[in-house]
Amino acid sequence: MMAADGRKVWMDGRLVDFADARIHVLNHTLHYGVGVFEGIRAYPTRQGPAIFRLTEHVNRLVASARLYHMEIPYSPPQIEQAILDTQAANDILPSYIRPIVYRGEPALGVKNLAGKVSLAVAAIPAKKYLGEGSENGVRAKISPYRKPHSDALPTFAKTSGNYLSGYLAGIDAMKDGYEEAILLDQNGYVSEGTGENIFLVRNEKVYTPGLESDILLGITRQSILQLATDLGYPVVEKLISVNELLTADEAFFTGTYAEIAPIKEISHFAIGKQSPGPVTREIVALFQKVIHGEDPKYAPWLTAVPPLAQPVPRARK
């Protein structure tokens, strides 16, 4: 159980105590994996707390819900406000914010659209998804588990059920002593990590798999493609074979929780000559400035978190 003194969770318009954020055990989302969610980060900046790419995350949440026949009973500006209020109600920075859309009432049967669609938003202290020291490089295993094809489970949507293959791959890699798994697509091309997109660098060009490799279209990925371009590196989205990855000059994961994690070893092959490599280092340095509001060019990527209009009373001990 997470320790969460004084923490609040936003549930359908109310900020409730962390321990009271409960739903019925027969809910449709738990039984069939039909939930859609986001992972978002808030950072300290000189101008105060700010959320990275809030609008893009809300747009993806709405698109995921639409694909899964879930009509969110809040407009995108209301969802943004719920996320800002949750951040403001919880004094945590940097934080990892998790909005989730679900059917929380008892409702069994797969083809069930009857249950009420709900939104909850929680904020927890942000940690490094791939562990302390991951900024210097992680070891990853090419997984025996493959990404399901998007014709079966659209990876365009960020659904709870999509994480089953990542779970199996991630636990397998962890039990073998690696920090992360790299999943291949159904054709054997490189797809992504359990919670990250993947990039490689070769001859000062930056490569990453595209949607045809059944990836989640990461918001960090999109940001890195932009930053690499702005730094003058050509970027290419294409099918990537395992051998291409193993012989890259540099490789790294990107994701909201993992941020940018250089990959120093893949299934016992050392990647490049040093970790992080020079191109990765340059991209990380710019990314760090951007998320902390230190580069005015990218200021539109940050949304300031205003104080709550009405302060939430703290739970009595």
Ligand SMILES: Cc1ncc(COP(=O)(O)O)c(C=O)c1O
């Ligand atoms: C499977 C998967 N791929 C990629 C990503 C990276 O996406 P983003 O940069 O939007 O966090 C995530 C994290 O949300 C993920 O879970």
